[in-house]
Amino acid sequence: MAAGNVVAPAEYIQHHLQNLTFGLHPDNGWSLAQNAAEASDMGFWAIHLDTMGWSIGMGFLFIWLFRKVGNAATTGVPGMLQSIIEVTFEFVEGLTRSTFRNENPIIGPLALTLFVWILMMNTLKIIPVDYFPGVFEQIGVEHMKIVPTTDLNATFGMALGVFLMVLYYNFKIKGAGGFARELSLKPFNHWALIPFNLLLEVVALLVQPFSLAMRLFGNMFAGEVIFVLIALLPFWAIWLLDVPWAIFHILIVTLQAFIFTVLSVVYLNAAHERH
Amino acid sequence: MNINMTLIGQTIAFAIFVWFCIKYVWPPISNALHERQKKIADGLDAASRASRDLEMAQEQVEQSLRESKEQASQLLEQANNRSAQIVEDAREQARAEGERLISGARAAIDQDMQRAREELRSQVAHLSVLGAERVLEGAVDEKAHRKLLDELAAEL
Numbered sequence: 001m002a003a004g005n006v007v008a009p010a011e012y013i014q015h016h017l018q019n020l021t022f023g024l025h026p027d028n029g030w031s032l033a034q035n036a037a038e039a040s041d042m043g044f045w046a047i048h049l050d051t052m053g054w055s056i057g058m059g060f061l062f063i064w065l066f067r068k069v070g071n072a073a074t075t076g077v078p079g080m081l082q083s084i085i086e087v088t089f090e091f092v093e094g095l096t097r098s099t100f101r102n103e104n105p106i107i108g109p110l111a112l113t114l115f116v117w118i119l120m121m122n123t124l125k126i127i128p129v130d131y132f133p134g135v136f137e138q139i140g141v142e143h144m145k146i147v148p149t150t151d152l153n154a155t156f157g158m159a160l161g162v163f164l165m166v167l168y169y170n171f172k173i174k175g176a177g178g179f180a181r182e183l184s185l186k187p188f189n190h191w192a193l194i195p196f197n198l199l200l201e202v203v204a205l206l207v208q209p210f211s212l213a214m215r216l217f218g219n220m221f222a223g224e225v226i227f228v229l230i231a232l233l234p235f236w237a238i239w240l241l242d243v244p245w246a247i248f249h250i251l252i253v254t255l256q257a258f259i260f261t262v263l264s265v266v267y268l269n270a271a272h273e274r275h
Numbered sequence: 276m277n278i279n280m281t282l283i284g285q286t287i288a289f290a291i292f293v294w295f296c297i298k299y300v301w302p303p304i305s306n307a308l309h310e311r312q313k314k315i316a317d318g319l320d321a322a323s324r325a326s327r328d329l330e331m332a333q334e335q336v337e338q339s340l341r342e343s344k345e346q347a348s349q350l351l352e353q354a355n356n357r358s359a360q361i362v363e364d365a366r367e368q369a370r371a372e373g374e375r376l377i378s379g380a381r382a383a384i385d386q387d388m389q390r391a392r393e394e395l396r397s398q399v400a401h402l403s404v405l406g407a408e409r410v411l412e413g414a415v416d417e418k419a420h421r422k423l424l425d426e427l428a429a430e431l
Binding site: 019021023039040042043044045046047048051052055056059062063066067069070071073074076078085086089090093105106108109110112113117148151152153154156157158160161164 | 277278279280281282283284285286288289290291292293295296297299300301302303304305306307308311
C-alpha cells in the first residue's frame with residue numbers, strides 16, 4: 001500500500017491478487033489489463049507476465065546454481081554451497097529411490113526440478129507483500145504478483161506436465177491395450193463391472209493433476225491472502241501476526257514442494273507398474 | 276483468477292527445465308557424489324588395512340625386541356665368562372712368572388755361594404800352605420805337597 005494513500009481494504013486485496021496480464025482485449029486489442037474485469041474479458045488469450053517472468057527466473061536460478069556447483073563439484077571436502085546443494089540432491093535422490101520402484105533415469109532429475117523449482121517459487125512468498133508491487137508501481141507497472149505458485153496457471157501447468165508424462169508412460173510401458181485393461185478390470189475383475197471400473201479408474205486418473213495443482217495453489221494462495229490481510233493492520237501491529245505466519249510458512253513452503261514432488265513420483269511409479 | 280495461455284507457457288517452461296536438469300544438472304552432481312562415495316569407501320578400506328598392518332608391525336617389533344634382549348643377555352654372560360677367564364689366566368701367568376723369578380734368584384744365589392765357597396777353599400789352601408811354610412820355614416815344597424793340599428781343600 002503506497003504510503004499516505006488511504007485505500008479501501010477490498011480494493012487493496014483485489015489489487016494484490018491481480019496478475020500483470022497481457023492479452024487480447026475485445027475493445028483495446030493487445031494490451032495490459034488495467035483491472036480484474038479487463039483481465040477476465042481477455043479470456044484464454046492472455047498471459048500473466050509476472051507469473052511467467054518470476055517462475056522462469058527461479059527456474060534459471062535453479063539451473064544456474066545447480067549446474068555451477070555440479071561442474072565445480074570436487075570429490076574432496078565440499079564447500080558450504082556445495083554441501084547445501086548436495087544435501088538437497090541426496091534428499092531428492094533418496095526420495096525417488098524409495099518411492100519409485102522402476103528403472104527410469106528421468107525420474108530423478110524430474111523430481112529434483114519439481115522440488116527445487118517449487119521451493120524457490122514458494123519461498124518468494126517470504127518477501128513482504130508490498131515490496132515488489134511497490135517498486136514496480138514506481139516504474140509504472142500496476143500489478144505484480146511475485147509468487148508464481150499463487151497463480152493456478154503455474155501449478156496447473158506443472159501438474160499438466162506431470163500428467164502428460166503419466167499418460168505417456170502408461171501407453172509406453174503397458175501399451176494401449178494394457179492401459180485399457182488396467183482401467184476397465186480394476187478394482188473388480190468381472191466383465192459385468194467394466195463400466196463401473198472404467199468410471200472409477202478414469203476419474204481417479206483425471207483427478208491426479210487437479211489434486212497436484214489445487215493442493216499447491218490452495219495452500220499458497222490462502223497463505224498469500226492472509227499475508228495481504230495482515231498487511232492491512234496498523235504498521236506497528238503487523239509484525240505481531242506477520243512474523244509467526246512467515247515462520248509457519250517456512251514449513252508450508254517446504255512441505256508443499258515436498259508433497260507435490262512425492263505425489264508426482266508416486267503417480268509416475270503407478271504409470272510404470274504392470275499388473 | 277483466470278486460466279489462460281500462462282498455463283501452456285508454464286507447461287512448456289516446466290518441460291524445458293526438466294530437460295535442462297536431465298541433460299546438464301543431474302549428471303555432474305550425481306557423478307561427483309558417487310565418486311566421493313567411492314573415495315570414502317576406499318579411504319575407509321585403506322584405513323582398516325593400515326591398522327591391520329600397524330598391528331602386525333607392532334607384533335614384529337615386540338618379537339625382535341624380545342630376541343635382541345635375549346641376545347644381549349647372552350652376550351653379557353659370554354663377556355662375563357671371558358673376563359673371568361682372562362683374570363684367571365693373568366693370575367696364573369703372574370704366579371708362574373713369580374715362581375720363575377724366584378727360582379732364578381735362588382739359582383744365582385746358589386752359584387754365588389758355590390763361587391764364594393770355591394774361593395774360600397782356595398784361599399784356605401793357600402793360607403794353610405803359607406802357614407805351614409812359616410812353620411816349617413820353607414821346608415815344604417809347594418809343588419810336592421800340591422796334591423795333598425788340593426785334597427785338603429776339597430774336604431772343606
